Amino acid sequence: MARDLAIDLGTANTLVYMKGRGIVLNEPSVIAVNRKTSEVLATGHEAWNMIGRTPGYIVAVRPLRGGAITDFDITERMIRLLLQRVGVSRFTRPKVVICVPSAITEVERRAVTDATRRAGASDAQLIEQPMAAAIGAELPIDEPVGNMVIDIGGGTSETAVISLGGVVALEAIRVGSFDIDAAIQTYVRREHGIAIGERTAEEIKIQIGTAAPMPNERGAQVRGRDLVTGLPKNIDLTAEEVRFAIDEVVSQIVQSVTRCLSKVPPEMAQDFLQRGMYLVGGGGLLRGLAQRIERETDVPVRMSPMPLEAVVLGAGHCVENYQVLRSMFMGARR
Amino acid sequence: MIAAQTAVIVFAVLALACGAGLATVLFRQQHQTGIYDGIENFRRHIDALSPEARRNVVNRQVETRGSDRTDPRL
Numbered sequence: 001m002a003r004d005l006a007i008d009l010g011t012a013n014t015l016v017y018m019k020g021r022g023i024v025l026n027e028p029s030v031i032a033v034n035r036k037t038s039e040v041l042a043t044g045h046e047a048w049n050m051i052g053r054t055p056g057y058i059v060a061v062r063p064l065r066g067g068a069i070t071d072f073d074i075t076e077r078m079i080r081l082l083l084q085r086v087g088v089s090r091f092t093r094p095k096v097v098i099c100v101p102s103a104i105t106e107v108e109r110r111a112v113t114d115a116t117r118r119a120g121a122s123d124a125q126l127i128e129q130p131m132a133a134a135i136g137a138e139l140p141i142d143e144p145v146g147n148m149v150i151d152i153g154g155g156t157s158e159t160a161v162i163s164l165g166g167v168v169a170l171e172a173i174r175v176g177s178f179d180i181d182a183a184i185q186t187y188v189r190r191e192h193g194i195a196i197g198e199r200t201a202e203e204i205k206i207q208i209g210t211a212a213p214m215p216n217e218r219g220a221q222v223r224g225r226d227l228v229t230g231l232p233k234n235i236d237l238t239a240e241e242v243r244f245a246i247d248e249v250v251s252q253i254v255q256s257v258t259r260c261l262s263k264v265p266p267e268m269a270q271d272f273l274q275r276g277m278y279l280v281g282g283g284g285l286l287r288g289l290a291q292r293i294e295r296e297t298d299v300p301v302r303m304s305p306m307p308l309e310a311v312v313l314g315a316g317h318c319v320e321n322y323q324v325l326r327s328m329f330m331g332a333r334r
Numbered sequence: 335m336i337a338a339q340t341a342v343i344v345f346a347v348l349a350l351a352c353g354a355g356l357a358t359v360l361f362r363q364q365h366q367t368g369i370y371d372g373i374e375n376f377r378r379h380i381d382a383l384s385p386e387a388r389r390n391v392v393n394r395q396v397e398t399r400g401s402d403r404t405d406p407r408l
Contacts, residue, residue, distance in 0.1 A: 022394040135383065138392055142383040165383050309395055317391045324382040 002092035006315035012154030017316030067101035130160030135314030146268030152283030187245030212288035276300035
């Protein structure tokens with residue numbers, strides 16, 4: 001008998017929750033494929049280590065961008081491999097709940113469910129990421145009070161207000177922490193004349209990236225390829241420069257939070273002032289982001305205790321109570 | 335003889351009609367939404383979302399945290 005699964009199929013990372021066991025898999029959403037034979041060579045951490053370092057016949061790709069499937073065939077193979085790795089065989093077909101961005105289109109929605117069913121699931125249901133995040137972040141969404149959750153992922157940023165188990169207001173943009181990495185790459189190329197890879201840009205963001213001025217800021221030495229000479233080159237990058245480079249992306253995220261706040265019924269506004277809003281998702285770990293949102297909205301911002309796992313834990317709870325919580329799934333009758 | 339056969343057929347048809355009618359009434363009664371069904375379903379839904387109901391899932395993760403799992407990246 002197959003154990004039912006919840007999958008957070010993120011642009012950056014994929015997490016799998018197994019009913020009765022908890023999180024059984026957590027790795028980057030990357031797959032390495034042989035271009036000549038179309039064989040899958042590696043997935044997860046192994047494939048991630050190959051990014052930017054592959055020979056011509058190997059391609060290491062992220063099959064999801066902005067939370068949406070960009071390559072249906074590769075995504076299906078990735079899901080199939082994921083299911084195999086957690087013990088799903090041809091004879092054990094589990095029910096699967098998949099977390100997707102709320103801004104997903106009907107076509108993208110069908111692509112995800114089809115890919116999951118074809119990969120071996122007996123039933124595939126979708127749940128909106130902010131709803132799953134609110135469940136997983138242990139917010140009191142069963143009470144008639146406004147709970148605001150900001151989920152900043154690799155490709156999307158979603159802000160939702162949830163009360164009595166339903167979404168009151170929602171704002172989603174296809175901007176996430178990968179856009180922050182891209183902004184760093186563009187800045188370094190334009191201002192310092194060197195090209196850096198996406199992994200280096202991500203390292204810079206983790207090491208010295210800030211969304212607001214912070215105490216004890218430091219710089220970093222960055223290695224890349226000189227665009228003029230083509231030779232390796234070192235440059236010194238300051239935290240202030242990185243903050244300037246990512247400011248436009250951070251501003252878009254903060255503005256989406258503000259727009260969501262403006263959609264909320266006035267009765268709920270006082271709930272946020274008392275209870276604050278909760279940050280989840282890897283992008284929420286950017287230093288100074290909570291302070292920046294707090295400064296621009298005048299609402300306290302708190303970090304969820306498990307920001308990276310909140311979404312899959314919420315979907316996992318729906319798997320544990322599949323029948324009772326069926327109405328939480330996208331497209332279900334409420 | 336013919337009268338007896340006709341009576342049996344009429345009786346059989348009537349019995350079938352009554353049976354079908356009874357089955358329809360029972361089926362409709364079973365599938366009718368009661369006035370309290372919405373309240374019951376909503377209560378079950380809300381109870382399943384209570385912090386107590388969710389505690390197991392989160393606690394299990396807290397227990398397994400810090401084991402051999404690799405930290406995900408941003």
